[in-house]
Amino acid sequence: MSPDGLWSIGELAERAGVTVKTVRFYSDRGLLPEAGRSSGGHRRYGAEALDRLRLIRSLRTLDLPVSEVGRILDREEVLEDAIAGQLRELGSRMAALRWREAALQLLRDCTAAERAERLRLVGAVAAPPSTAALARFWRHVLPPRLPARLVSAILDAAVPQPPSDPSPSQVLAFARLHAFTSDARLGTDRCRPASRALDGGYRPAVLYDGLGEAYALAAADLRAERPPQKGEALDCFVAAHAGSRGVRDTPDFRQRLGSVLAETADPVVGRYWQLAGELSAAPSGPPEPTMGAAHDWLIAALEEQTAGPAR
Structure with a gap:
């Protein structure tokens, strides 16, 4: 140090292992306060500036923007929020890269005849993918004026989330599901719950x-x-x-319900669950049951029970 205990900008840069331009950049933005000026008007820095400069460089290696670095230097408690934000951003970028990698593998490993269609499907999906089209589909399908908490619960259960580390086949399944739910021709199709075809009043929230x-x-x-x-x-x-009709569960009601369910199966919703099942299929182990799979299982159970004599 010079006799006054201060460093010049060049001396500080040398000790920190950075360029004079870097020190000047952070000084001009108020991140690296000067201890004073020389008689010739040159910047002077105290020993504490070295520690502060090293901290700035550490924060910048985490890809924190300069504005965020300034907030952290002023208030240390901001660091935790900044780290959490960077982790979220990094997670999103990594998810996008994993999705793109699986999409490229899908295109690489398909036949020439399949490639054009798959490229069209995959190209229409953002990376990482959004489930907005799937949610819109269900908002269109569900009866109007359902309670908000019920709509939210149905969307949580009905809209499959893209895997964080998808296989090529899962990328294809989601791309097909996205294309299906984005199809404008679905505008006139509506899910018609079986209870609408039964006698009595209809309370969709109860159903x-x-x-x-x-x-x-x-x-x-x-x-x-x-x-x-x-x-x-x-x-x-x-x-x-x-309950949605305000009637009792009787053998006769089960017979009529079974008939109505068989007659009112919605092919649009059936296609949705087929694609959702393909998306949930894992490389090993059985897929997680979808609401559609549960619905089919229950219809089959009802058919099994009502096939014999009513009891």
Whole structure:
């Protein structure tokens, strides 16, 4: 140090292992305060400037913007929020890279005849992909004026999230699902719950509340690989339909419900669940049951029960 205990800008830069231009840049932005000026007007820095400069460089190596670095230097508690923000951004970038890698593998490994269609499908999906089109599809399908908390619960269960580390086949399944739900020709298709075709009043909130519970019970049976059968899941399923009409669960009602369900199957929603099932398929192990798989299991259980004499 010079006799006054201060460093010139060149001396500080040399000790920090940076260029004079770097020191001047941070000084001009107020991140590196000067201790004074020489008689010739040159910048002078104290020993504390070296520690501060090293801290600035450490923060910058984390890709924190200069404005964020300034906030951290002024308030150390800001660092935790800044780190969390960087982790979120980095996670998003890594998810996008993993998605692009799987998409490129999908295009590399397909035949020449498949490549044009797959390129069109994959090219229409952002990286990382958005589920907005899928959510819009369900908002269109669901009956109007359902309670907001019920709509939110259905969307959480019905809209599959893209895997964070997808396989090429999962990229293709999501791209197909995205294209299907984005198709403008779906504008006139509506899901018509079976209870609408039954006698009496119709309360959709009662139906969808009960169906959510029935699907959860059926999913447990599916995970255990049980065949469709009578039991708590089926009873809950039928009760949801009966309750939405304000009628009792009787053998006759089950017979009529089974017939209506067979006649009112919605091919649009069926296609959605087919694609969602392909997306949930894992390289190893059984896929997580979708609401559609649970619905099919319950219909099969009802058909099994009503096939014999009514009891």
